Amino acid sequence: MSKSDITNNSLDANTVVSKWLDTYGDDMFSWAYYKTSSKETAEDLVQDTMVSAFKSFDKFREGSNPKTWLYTILNNKIIDYYRASNTQKSVNQTTLQGNKLEDDNYDANGMWSNVQESLWSNTEEHLLDNPSFLKVLGSCIEHLPEKWRGVVIGKYIHHKKGAQICKELDITPSNLWQMAHRAKLQLRTCLNQNWKDK
Amino acid sequence: MNFLMKMAMISCKQAALLGSKGSFNALNFIERIKLKMHVKICTTCQDYAEDSKLIDEAIEKILQQREKQQLSLTDEQKARILEVLK
Numbered sequence: 097m098s099k100s101d102i103t104n105n106s107l108d109a110n111t112v113v114s115k116w117l118d119t120y121g122d123d124m125f126s127w128a129y130y131k132t133s134s135k136e137t138a139e140d141l142v143q144d145t146m147v148s149a150f151k152s153f154d155k156f157r158e159g160s161n162p163k164t165w166l167y168t169i170l171n172n173k174i175i176d177y178y179r180a181s182n183t184q185k186s187v188n189q190t191t192l193q194g195n196k197l198e199d200d201n202y203d204a205n206g207m208w209s210n211v212q213e214s215l216w217s218n219t220e221e222h223l224l225d226n227p228s229f230l231k232v233l234g235s236c237i238e239h240l241p242e243k244w245r246g247v248v249i250g251k252y253i254h255h256k257k258g259a260q261i262c263k264e265l266d267i268t269p270s271n272l273w274q275m276a277h278r279a280k281l282q283l284r285t286c287l288n289q290n291w292k293d294k
Numbered sequence: 295m296n297f298l299m300k301m302a303m304i305s306c307k308q309a310a311l312l313g314s315k316g317s318f319n320a321l322n323f324i325e326r327i328k329l330k331m332h333v334k335i336c337t338t339c340q341d342y343a344e345d346s347k348l349i350d351e352a353i354e355k356i357l358q359q360r361e362k363q364q365l366s367l368t369d370e371q372k373a374r375i376l377e378v379l380k
């Protein structure tokens with residue numbers, strides 16, 4: 097293969113991948129956002145997918161469906177994203193945050209120490225129909241540690257089927273229950289801080 | 295200590311954790327009773343259960359909306375994504 101062949105091939109790949117981004121980019125971005133609750137992360141994941149598609153362009157069979165191929169790559173990137181938080185450093189950090197959250201909420205006997213006023217009380221309106229409430233909650237979800245976010249989103253996507261979520265996030269059932277509990281505490285605290293006062 | 299008292303003797307923290315486990319339909323019979331007994335006598339946990347239910351419903355609503363929502367990448371975002379291919 098001559099040097100000009102290589103250049104031509106990579107030029108082609110570049111053009112095709114750019115075209116794919118134009119055609120499927122919005123759908124992929126929407127899907128990645130749905131799965132991660134973060135637009136920044138979603139953009140990164142689409143970019144990583146395009147880089148992978150570009151690099152392994154010669155593995156793409158002409159005539160097969162590019163969308164299917166791209167989504168396979170994207171879904172693997174999403175799984176990698178959640179699994180990347182399995183590193184010791186990230187696990188330690190999340191555990192620390194979780195322990196602190198529990199210390200803030202419970203006394204030494206495990207009784208509620210910091211009694212928060214119920215979100216329900218003193219409100220006539222239906223919060224579920226309040227767009228600003230949902231917006232604040234959305235932002236609270238975005239700020240959860242990755243794994244907790246994965247649990248919260250996975251619970252909805254997989255209809256509360258714990259086994260499926262554990263498999264995807266590579267965690268044990270007791271991890272799952274604890275993370276779901278901690279995510280809930282964090283979201284409630286976040287709502288109390290950011291929504292009630294408004 | 296009678297049987298019922300003993301059953302109710304879990305902390306609020308344990309109750310919340312059981313509640314979490316229960317939300318994945320993973321409680322066994324004894325755990326279910328323990329949780330029920332505790333929440334029956336603990337008003338703080340009753341409040342928490344209400345909040346927890348509200349948050350679950352709100353999350354469901356947000357994700358339902360997002361499932362249908364079509365986002366668009368801006369030209370700037372597309373340019374940024376393609377930048378690394380150059």
Ligand SMILES: [Zn+2]
Nearest residue numbers: 306309336339
């Ligand atoms: Zn309690």
